[in-house]
Amino acid sequence: MSLKTQITLRTAVVLPFVMIFLFTMGVMVFTQKQSYKEMVSDISARQLASLTDNVHQSLSDFLEKPFHANLSLSHNIGYHKLYEPGNLSKVQDYILYKFSDHFTAVPQLDVIGFGSEDGNYVGFRKEANNGYTLMVQDERTQDQLVIYRGSKISEDIRSVISGYDPRVRPWYTPVANEKKAVWSPIYANADERQEITLSALAPIYADNEFKAVIVSDIKINTFNAFLKNLKDKTDASVYIIDQQQRLVAHSGGGSVVSWGTGKTHKGQRLLATESANPVIRESANYVDQLHLIDDIGVQRFKFTLDGEQYFNQITPYEDKHGLTWFIGMSIPESNLLGELPKNQRDSWLLGLTLSCIGIIAGLIAFNRVTQPITSTADAAKQLAKGDWDSSMPKSGNIYETSMLVEAFNEMANNLKASFQQLQSQLTYDSLTKLYSREGFIDAAQKNAATEKGTLYLVGIDRFRDINDSLGHYNGDQLLIISAARLRGTLPSDYLLARTGGDEFAIYAPNVTQEEDVQLLANRLVQTFASPFAMESESVVVKVSIGVVHVSNDQDITSWLRNSSIALSNAKQDKTRVSIYSPEMGNASRHRTKMLARLNKAIELQQFEPFYQPIIDLESGTTIGAEALARWVTDEGIISPLEFIPLAEETGLIYDIGKQILHKSCRDTAIAIESGKWSEDFSIHVNLSVDQLSERGFIGLVKNTLSDTKLPPKNLTLEITESRIIDNDPTIIENMLTLKALGISIAIDDFGTGYSSLAYLHKLPFDCLKIDRSFVSKLDKENLDSSIVAAIVNITKGFKVSLVAEGVETQQQADLLKQLQCPQAQGFLYSRPVPFDQWPTDLSNAQQNAKTKQNTEAKESIS
Numbered sequence: 001m002s003l004k005t006q007i008t009l010r011t012a013v014v015l016p017f018v019m020i021f022l023f024t025m026g027v028m029v030f031t032q033k034q035s036y037k038e039m040v041s042d043i044s045a046r047q048l049a050s051l052t053d054n055v056h057q058s059l060s061d062f063l064e065k066p067f068h069a070n071l072s073l074s075h076n077i078g079y080h081k082l083y084e085p086g087n088l089s090k091v092q093d094y095i096l097y098k099f100s101d102h103f104t105a106v107p108q109l110d111v112i113g114f115g116s117e118d119g120n121y122v123g124f125r126k127e128a129n130n131g132y133t134l135m136v137q138d139e140r141t142q143d144q145l146v147i148y149r150g151s152k153i154s155e156d157i158r159s160v161i162s163g164y165d166p167r168v169r170p171w172y173t174p175v176a177n178e179k180k181a182v183w184s185p186i187y188a189n190a191d192e193r194q195e196i197t198l199s200a201l202a203p204i205y206a207d208n209e210f211k212a213v214i215v216s217d218i219k220i221n222t223f224n225a226f227l228k229n230l231k232d233k234t235d236a237s238v239y240i241i242d243q244q245q246r247l248v249a250h251s252g253g254g255s256v257v258s259w260g261t262g263k264t265h266k267g268q269r270l271l272a273t274e275s276a277n278p279v280i281r282e283s284a285n286y287v288d289q290l291h292l293i294d295d296i297g298v299q300r301f302k303f304t305l306d307g308e309q310y311f312n313q314i315t316p317y318e319d320k321h322g323l324t325w326f327i328g329m330s331i332p333e334s335n336l337l338g339e340l341p342k343n344q345r346d347s348w349l350l351g352l353t354l355s356c357i358g359i360i361a362g363l364i365a366f367n368r369v370t371q372p373i374t375s376t377a378d379a380a381k382q383l384a385k386g387d388w389d390s391s392m393p394k395s396g397n398i399y400e401t402s403m404l405v406e407a408f409n410e411m412a413n414n415l416k417a418s419f420q421q422l423q424s425q426l427t428y429d430s431l432t433k434l435y436s437r438e439g440f441i442d443a444a445q446k447n448a449a450t451e452k453g454t455l456y457l458v459g460i461d462r463f464r465d466i467n468d469s470l471g472h473y474n475g476d477q478l479l480i481i482s483a484a485r486l487r488g489t490l491p492s493d494y495l496l497a498r499t500g501g502d503e504f505a506i507y508a509p510n511v512t513q514e515e516d517v518q519l520l521a522n523r524l525v526q527t528f529a530s531p532f533a534m535e536s537e538s539v540v541v542k543v544s545i546g547v548v549h550v551s552n553d554q555d556i557t558s559w560l561r562n563s564s565i566a567l568s569n570a571k572q573d574k575t576r577v578s579i580y581s582p583e584m585g586n587a588s589r590h591r592t593k594m595l596a597r598l599n600k601a602i603e604l605q606q607f608e609p610f611y612q613p614i615i616d617l618e619s620g621t622t623i624g625a626e627a628l629a630r631w632v633t634d635e636g637i638i639s640p641l642e643f644i645p646l647a648e649e650t651g652l653i654y655d656i657g658k659q660i661l662h663k664s665c666r667d668t669a670i671a672i673e674s675g676k677w678s679e680d681f682s683i684h685v686n687l688s689v690d691q692l693s694e695r696g697f698i699g700l701v702k703n704t705l706s707d708t709k710l711p712p713k714n715l716t717l718e719i720t721e722s723r724i725i726d727n728d729p730t731i732i733e734n735m736l737t738l739k740a741l742g743i744s745i746a747i748d749d750f751g752t753g754y755s756s757l758a759y760l761h762k763l764p765f766d767c768l769k770i771d772r773s774f775v776s777k778l779d780k781e782n783l784d785s786s787i788v789a790a791i792v793n794i795t796k797g798f799k800v801s802l803v804a805e806g807v808e809t810q811q812q813a814d815l816l817k818q819l820q821c822p823q824a825q826g827f828l829y830s831r832p833v834p835f836d837q838w839p840t841d842l843s844n845a846q847q848n849a850k851t852k853q854n855t856e857a858k859e860s861i862s
């Protein structure tokens with residue numbers, strides 16, 4: 001997998017989708033909000049304007065009517081000359097008449113009074129029961145202010161106040177000064193109701209002379225009720241303030257006069273910023289801080305209180321009779337648009353929910369679409385891990401993914417089939433249909449992990465030779481028949497395998513007793529006892545068996561290795577059946593080590609020929625030499641007896657032989673060239689049959705001769721008699737070819753092999769070497785009946801030379817001479833020596849030998 005971060009198919013498709021959705025939602029919400037804001041400010045402005053207009057209109061109505069009433073009173077009193085100094089009874093009647101008959105439509109009128117230049121006063125107060133109470137101060141009341149319970153002068157007096165002077169009242173002076181109808185300043189009544197009062201004032205003239213003031217008190221509280229009512233209907237908070245920002249009226253309920261708790265004194269009018277109503281208070285604060293009443297015209301502003309947004313307008317209210325007030329209006333946002341914001345929120349919520357449902361539905365649908373792809377990817381991953389049993393993906397309903405999934409499944413099935421085929425190829429031997437080595441290990445692991453038993457490894461002796469001589473086809477047939485025989489004789493619960501070219505492994509569960517083990521081994525030997533009928537001829541084979549007692553403390557590969565060691569042992573010792581013991585393992589380990597060293601030695605060219613002279617018995621001259629391999633190591637010289645058998649077994653003999661052959665030929669060529677050895681000197685080089693049966697061997701010999709410039713006539717190749725197997729066409733062929741090249745062939749260790757003398761004539765050879773064992777057995781008495789004598793006689797007919805090996809004593813040499821054996825070789829003349837230690841005076845070898853013998857004899861005598 002690359003280092004790039006990877007995202008899933010699902011993310012790749014869903015992410016942009018969700019992003020686009022979120023972006024669209026965002027833009028929508030933004031524009032909505034924007035247009036909502038505009039709409040809100042638009043609507044608030046209109047609403048504020050219309051409500052303020054309403055208030056403005058009502059307020060001017062509220063003030064205008066009493067003002068006009070008062071004006072008409074002043075006009076009529078003056079016009080009809082109702083004022084008579086000292087007695088106010090005409091004015092009294094007129095006021096009562098107007099108050100109770102004409103001004104019923106002006107309910108805000110509270111008190112209508114009349115104060116004259118000469119300090120008299122008459123007035124009526126409207127009571128809660130719609131009655132009127134009379135207040136008089138003139139001659140009739142002896143210039144005292146008398147307040148009656150009724151509307152006439154009677155005995156029913158509520159109270160009498162002396163020293164009352166209307167001319168010092170706050171309603172009198174403005175008119176007295178200005179001589180025109182005006183509003184009084186607002187003032188709080190001194191009574192218990194703490195009501196604030198505004199009075200319409202008008203002057204009264206008689207004969208163009210200012211005579212009196214008519215005053216109509218207005219209870220502003222009634223306007224509070226109007227505002228309260230408006231607030232209940234529209235939720236708009238309204239307040240009216242004067243230029244000092246003191247409350248005139250408001251919709252907040254409660255008094256506009258201080259009860260003495262705040263900064264203001266008891267009875268003083270409250271500032272709007274001191275209102276008990278938080279909205280009004282907040283709005284008034286804004287007005288105060290921003291000095292909005294100093295500016296002319298309508299001002300708008302907004303603020304937020306307790307999470308609610310309020311839109312405000314402050315509007316000046318002026319009338320021509322000297323009032324300068326301001327109408328403050330504050331409406332909450334929620335009120336402006338009614339249910340709209342909530343509905344909008346609801347619809348957004350609904351939209352969001354629907355979109356979420358849509359996305360989820362989309363995801364589910366998309367999942368269904370990608371499910372086959374995802375599960376295919378998973379299955380592919382499983383396959384890559386080697387899990388062949390994982391479930392296969394199912395194709396969905398979409399054409400392309402179905403194609404993909406089907407193609408994948410087909411591919412996976414093909415892979416599975418090839419894998420199974422491969423597995424069975426690994427598990428079973430294709431030739432015999434028995435288990436292969438791997439299959440055997442597998443089956444044994446499954447089968448016999450816990451139980452005890454015995455493992456037999458059966459090897460066919462010299463199968464390679466059989467293969468070579470009968471051909472591979474017949475070799476295969478032999479193996480097939482062998483497998484069939486084993487199958488036929490062994491119980492079905494025994495595991496059977498061909499673990500190597502000519503090796504069969506048998507695992508016998510529960511065979512543990514000594515006799516049973518032996519019995520089964522014998523039976524296996526018997527299985528191979530009868531001849532194998534091939535196409536042309538029938539073949540007898542022998543088998544060797546390695547046996548291992550199996551316990552579960554070791555694994556199967558160890559059993560197999562041990563059985564192989566036991567089998568090698570059986571073959572080496574020719575015991576047929578060998579039961580594994582740990583010592584064999586040691587020997588085998590030694591072998592393994594040795595093998596490694598041999599390989600290294602080949603690389604380092606550590607193999608050297610030592611030369612042992614071959615003597616002409618008649619003349620005593622050296623006519624040749626045998627090259628004998630030595631392994632020259634730093635630790636010393638190792639004998640061929642120690643490494644040749646292993647080298648032959650493992651095929652390394654070919655390389656070792658190559659080194660010996662090359663060095664021998666080179667040494668000989670040099671020796672002949674330098675005159676050290678004679679022109680017809682014969683160098684004997686030992687050969688393994690394995691070398692001879694190698695296809696490239698002839699080429700190797702030719703190259704060696706031409707490389708070293710040694711003439712072929714100087715070379716003799718020695719082949720051990722017992723190793724030349726009958727009928728091998730390659731060996732005989734090669735021997736013939738070598739001969740044809742001019743090279744001589746010697747049969748080594750003659751007499752020890754099993755080939756009969758009768759067979760000898762089939763072999764192409766030039767020289768026989770009589771084995772040392774026959775030479776050592778020579779004695780004077782039975783000389784003529786000795787094997788050496790027989791060999792000499794037989795070979796008289798052949799034109800071959802004879803060499804007697806292992807001549808150690810002069811006596812042996814003499815007897816050989818007597819038997820007319822022509823040549824000899826042995827320690828008597830010289831041990832094998834390195835080339836540079838070759839004695840220079842070997843021509844006199846016999847002479848030397850004689851002298852040596854005599855010396856030894858003398859020594860022994862003495």
Ligand code: C2E
Binds near residue numbers: 627772805825
């Ligand atoms: P061989 O070919 O029969 O060689 C003769 C062996 O007898 C040599 O032993 C030699 O040292 C020994 N011998 C010679 N004279 C006497 C004697 O008077 N008395 C006794 N007791 N022994 C004597 P070596 O060198 O240890 O070789 C043993 C065998 O190793 C050889 O037997 C030969 O079969 C094999 N061999 C040696 N060199 C080679 C080689 O280069 N190639 C192959 N394939 N085999 C070799």
Ligand code: CA
Binds near residue numbers: 626718748
């Ligand atoms: Ca030899």
Ligand code: CA
Binds near residue numbers: 749
């Ligand atoms: Ca020999």
